[in-house]
Amino acid sequence: xxxxxxxxxxxxxxxxxxxxxxxxxxxxxxxxxxxxxxxxxxxxxxxxxxxxxxxxxxxxxxxxxxxxxxxxxxxxxxxxxxxxxxxxxxxxxxxxxxxxxxxxxxxxxxxxxxxxxxxxxxxxxxxxxxxxxxxxxxxxxxxxxxxxxxxxxxxxxxxxxxxxxxxxxxxxxxxxxxxxxxxxxxxxxxxxxxxxxxxxxxxxxxxxxxxxxxxxxxxxxxxxxxxxxxxxxxxxxxxxxxxxxxxxxxxxxxxxxxxxxxxxxxxxxxxxxxxxxxxxxxxxxxxxxxxxxxxxxxxxxxxxxxxxxxxxxxxxxxxxxxxxxxxxxxxxxxxxxxxxxxxxxxxxxxxxxxxxxxxxxxxxxxxxxxxxxxxxxxxxxxxxxxxxxxxxxxxxxxxxxxxxxxxxxxxxxxxxxxxxxxxxxxxxxxxxxxxxxxxxxxxxxxxxxxxxxxxxxxxxxxx
Amino acid sequence: xxxxxxxxxxxxxxxxxxxxxxxxxxxxxxxxxxxxxxxxxxxxxxxxxxxxxxxxxxxxxxxxxxxxxxxxxxxxxxxxxxxxxxxxxxxxxxxxxxxxxxxxxxxxxxxxxxxxxxxxxxxxxxxxxxxxxxxxxxxxxxxxxxxxxxxxxxxxxxxxxxxxxxxxxxxxxxxxxxxxxxxxxxxxxxxxxxxxxxxxxxxxxxxxxxxxxxxxxxxxxxxxxxxxxxxxxxxxxxxxxxxxxxxxxxxxxxxxxxxxxxxxxxxxxxxxxxxxxxxxxxxxxxxxxxxxxxxxxxxxxxxxxxxxxxxxxxxxxxxxxxxxxxxxxxxxxxxxxxx
Numbered sequence: 001x002x003x004x005x006x007x008x009x010x011x012x013x014x015x016x017x018x019x020x021x022x023x024x025x026x027x028x029x030x031x032x033x034x035x036x037x038x039x040x041x042x043x044x045x046x047x048x049x050x051x052x053x054x055x056x057x058x059x060x061x062x063x064x065x066x067x068x069x070x071x072x073x074x075x076x077x078x079x080x081x082x083x084x085x086x087x088x089x090x091x092x093x094x095x096x097x098x099x100x101x102x103x104x105x106x107x108x109x110x111x112x113x114x115x116x117x118x119x120x121x122x123x124x125x126x127x128x129x130x131x132x133x134x135x136x137x138x139x140x141x142x143x144x145x146x147x148x149x150x151x152x153x154x155x156x157x158x159x160x161x162x163x164x165x166x167x168x169x170x171x172x173x174x175x176x177x178x179x180x181x182x183x184x185x186x187x188x189x190x191x192x193x194x195x196x197x198x199x200x201x202x203x204x205x206x207x208x209x210x211x212x213x214x215x216x217x218x219x220x221x222x223x224x225x226x227x228x229x230x231x232x233x234x235x236x237x238x239x240x241x242x243x244x245x246x247x248x249x250x251x252x253x254x255x256x257x258x259x260x261x262x263x264x265x266x267x268x269x270x271x272x273x274x275x276x277x278x279x280x281x282x283x284x285x286x287x288x289x290x291x292x293x294x295x296x297x298x299x300x301x302x303x304x305x306x307x308x309x310x311x312x313x314x315x316x317x318x319x320x321x322x323x324x325x326x327x328x329x330x331x332x333x334x335x336x337x338x339x340x341x342x343x344x345x346x347x348x349x350x351x352x353x354x355x356x357x358x359x360x361x362x363x364x365x366x367x368x369x370x371x372x373x374x375x376x377x378x379x380x381x382x383x384x385x386x387x388x389x390x391x392x393x394x395x396x397x398x399x400x401x402x403x404x405x406x407x408x409x410x411x412x413x414x415x416x417x418x419x420x421x422x423x424x425x426x427x428x429x430x431x432x433x434x435x436x437x438x439x440x441x442x443x444x445x446x447x448x449x450x451x452x453x454x455x456x457x458x459x460x461x462x463x
Numbered sequence: 464x465x466x467x468x469x470x471x472x473x474x475x476x477x478x479x480x481x482x483x484x485x486x487x488x489x490x491x492x493x494x495x496x497x498x499x500x501x502x503x504x505x506x507x508x509x510x511x512x513x514x515x516x517x518x519x520x521x522x523x524x525x526x527x528x529x530x531x532x533x534x535x536x537x538x539x540x541x542x543x544x545x546x547x548x549x550x551x552x553x554x555x556x557x558x559x560x561x562x563x564x565x566x567x568x569x570x571x572x573x574x575x576x577x578x579x580x581x582x583x584x585x586x587x588x589x590x591x592x593x594x595x596x597x598x599x600x601x602x603x604x605x606x607x608x609x610x611x612x613x614x615x616x617x618x619x620x621x622x623x624x625x626x627x628x629x630x631x632x633x634x635x636x637x638x639x640x641x642x643x644x645x646x647x648x649x650x651x652x653x654x655x656x657x658x659x660x661x662x663x664x665x666x667x668x669x670x671x672x673x674x675x676x677x678x679x680x681x682x683x684x685x686x687x688x689x690x691x692x693x694x695x696x697x698x699x700x701x702x703x704x705x706x707x708x709x710x711x712x713x714x715x716x717x718x719x720x721x722x723x724x725x726x727x728x729x730x731x732x733x734x735x736x737x738x739x740x741x742x743x744x745x746x747x748x749x750x751x752x753x754x755x756x757x758x759x760x761x762x763x764x765x766x767x768x769x770x771x772x773x774x775x776x777x778x779x780x781x782x783x784x785x786x787x788x789x790x791x792x793x794x795x796x797x798x799x800x801x802x
Contacts, residue, residue: 047590049521050745053682054528056514058507089710139711172710198638220759220777221703226722250506251546256538274536277547280508281694285548314715319704357549360481364642369475377638385710391548393691397476397756398698402777405472405760409767419471419764427473428648437639438631442740442748444674445648449473451734452650452672458471 012106012149058276067276070232070248071307078234079108081296081306082154083131083142083289084161085316089385090170090183091136093143093163100160101146106153109299110161111145111292117264123254123286125193127186128351128388130262130291136165137185138350138385140315142289147296147304170385174324174347177382185350185383193348194356194381196363198435201374206339210330214411218325218403222347225320225392229278230313235293236303244271245290250280255287262291282391283317285354318390321358321381322347323399325366327407330374335417337426342366344379344400346389353390355381362396367435368404369445370426375435420453465656467667468769472760473650476753477643479551479628487556488542488625491520491563493571495613497591497606498530501563504544505556506536510751511683512552518679519557519744523564524571525588526605542623550749551628553679554645557744558626566622571605574612574620578603645740647748649673651692653729653761657769662785664700664766666727669758672734676748681735684750688733691754696729697722699759703778 007015061067098110113119113133120126132141144161148154169183176182177191185191207213233247243265249255252272260267277284289306297304308316323346330339344362348355363377412422427445434440453459479485490502501520507513517531524531535541544556572583575593579586579601587596594602612620633640654668671688678684701721705713714720739746763774772787 047521047525047527049518049526049528050677050679050747052518052528052680054514054518054680056511056683057517057533058513087711139709170710172706196638197636198633200637200639216775218775220698223698223702224704224720226717226720249546250508251544251548252506252536252538253504253543254546270538272538274506277506277508280506280547282548284508285546310717311715314704314720315712320698357481360642361477363638364477364481365475369473369648386706387704387712393694394476394752394756395549397474397752398695398759401472401474401756402760402763405474405757406763406773406775409470409764410773413767423471423473428475434646435638436633436642438641438643440646442645442674442676442738443648444736444738445473445475445650447738448648448650448672448674448736449471451736452471452652452670455672455732455734456469456652456654456668456670458469458652 007105009149012153015105069229069278070234070246070275073234073246075234075236075303078303078305079147079149079300080151080154081145081147081293081304082151082158083292084144084158085139086132086136086141086143087139088136088165088167089139090168091165092168093132093134093136094166095164096144097162098144101157104153104157104160106149107146107157108149108302109147109296111295111299115295116262116291118262121258121262121287122352123354124356125352138387140387142316145292145296147300172384172386174345174382174384177384178380185385191383192380193352193383194359196359196379198363198375198377200435200437203339203341203374203376206374207328207330207341210338211333212331212414214329214331214407216327216407216410218406220323220399220402222322222387222389223320224314225281225283226313227279227281227283230308230310231284231288231317232307233290233293234303234305235290235297237297242269243294244273245294246273246275247290248277248284249274249287250277250284255290258287259290259294263294281393285391288317315387318353318388320392321355321389321396323396325400325403327403329407329411331411335411335415335422335425337370337372339374340367340372342377346379346381347384347386348381349384349386349388351388353388355389357391358396362400364436365397366400366404369428371428371432377435420449420458423449464660465658466769467654467656468765469652469654470761470764470768471650471652472757472764474753474757475646475648476550476756477646478554478749479549479643481642482630482632482640484627485545485549485551485555486625486627487544487559488623489556489559489563490542490621490623491560491567493524493567493609493620495606495610497526497604497609499524499526501531501533501560502541503533503535503556503560504541505552506547508547510687511680512547515553515679515683516556516560519560520564522745523561524568526591550751550753553747553749554743555626555628557747559624561744562624562626563622566624567620570612570618570620571608574616575603575608578611644742645748647674647750647753649753649757651757651761653765655762655765655769657766657784659770659788662781662788664779664784666696666729666762668730670732672736673750673754674736674738675750676738676740676743677746678735679745679747684735685733687750688754689731692731692758693723693728695755695758696727698755698777699762700778700780
């Protein structure tokens, strides 16, 4: 409009804070005492160093609140970013109108997926856009981003971005998704994007000849890592066109390569600084918003910080794969397992992320720490239009352990064998062969059973 | 009525990536006073890995943990590292740190040997000294050796090394191969009380016996186990992301996504299983992920022991447990009548 004069940053800041009880005020930190003499418990001065209960050097900083997480860092002139999430599980993006957001006072840059030089990433399959440009594959997909002088303005500006969607058929159930006629999440490819098999011995014959065969299905749910510190990063360029990214990434070497590739920069023009991370648990093992922040920073000519909301931690970061696990186990009357056949279906959500690794580890571990001559494991990872499943503490192991150890107790109960004893009878010994034919060394599964049982008092009479 | 039960679950878990390369590199610089600086590209994500890596460097150099300062996580300044993933830091990065420390130490031995009138092969580094093996009274302070190497010989005591776990590719048809260099093992036993009128499960106590090879820092191992059990407890009983019919999450917040707090935590007793892996740094393997692997299974088995219902779906919420108890009563009732 003609009567509009440029709004200064200060005015925009004041405007955004007016009447907002929820607006965050600058934190005040009490002055700290910095010791000249090193304060260390005696134990740390001992040698040998290995085996010491050494105090963490960062413990004092954590205790005094002096550890700097991304949220504590600010660069001069730094802006705040917010990403617009699709909110629809499957759609074609017909049009994105960012004009209203761009016109808002305090908004310094707006970005869409088409502006990203190489708009894809992923640790094994590069099937995930940094910001969705043509197609939305789950409700947490980012479709546009804003950098503004405050978080509040950025959040308001994101609301003013208008995205027109043409809804597409969606699929949410992995078994439905495996059918030929199911809606395809990544057409023209089918929805099964990873498959693995492990075979040893003759499982069908051994099951047919076993005294007893136990069958069951176990299922697990989707969960979040819920780190205290959400995904956070700051991107800043220097006058030579060199980019520095401070990030909560747990893998900076890979992160640097991915950031360079998505931005079409030589790797030596990118510096990634990993800050002290407030919890990872697998969720911060690949880039997320870093290229978005870098491009917003480039457009705005200012450093840009992005911090996921708690909501984004749930729907825009990765989660633990839901598993569907079918187990058939052939057992002798003596309680010795002769054969175990396992079929796993992993709900991978909209993108591959760390699914191949999760699938692989789950397959290898699926029959448990037991000597079993005849083994077959077959597993599938399947796309659905749901939140992305990726790396999470255990990579499929907590899921298969729930199944194989539950079934172990079923077998024990049916054969009237104590749960501890049936495990001791079947557990790996030193030099045992794994399902993949690997000779295992430093095997202490029986020792762990005995040690836990002794500590618990398992063999003592029950009251 | 609250019924008590106990359940056991054991597990195995690999260290490092499945077959694919996951190297770490490290640089150890010994300073003029015998303190040292370690450069590593890994990231501290709260688990205490930098402390452990510092202890490994200190052990390789025969100095105290306090003598090592760790610089981490800057792609401009620190060497390549595959990162804080796959329970690999102590084993893979730790091996790189140990090798780098030993290379720096070899330069110190070369400098100290003429000072002590012996060959470098006869030396060892202990208690902040370079000493003759078998004759510890013949020694020089490590700082003196470092100073001599740097300003006397002009050879700074710096070591850089890398490590990648040896694996063998898996056959695509049968999966046969050696996907990992090593594995760890563990058992957890849970004691629970189940209210058979409400289905509510309270975990009273968990005993956890975990193998991590040599515990480089037992306190940090215990911390990992306690944290892993908290995560396992939420997976077992409470946490679940729920979707509406259109595929949108309906509980993406900490009000409706229920996870355990300190008040939900049971008594945890941690035992470290004695073990030594000759391929690990000073015998160490790892402990990060396995700690949350057997918890849900142990709790499920304890619920069965308490009320006789086999839960086959997680999370084992009060609603689901109560439904299973009612289904069991309904199934048992006609049989009793028929008897």
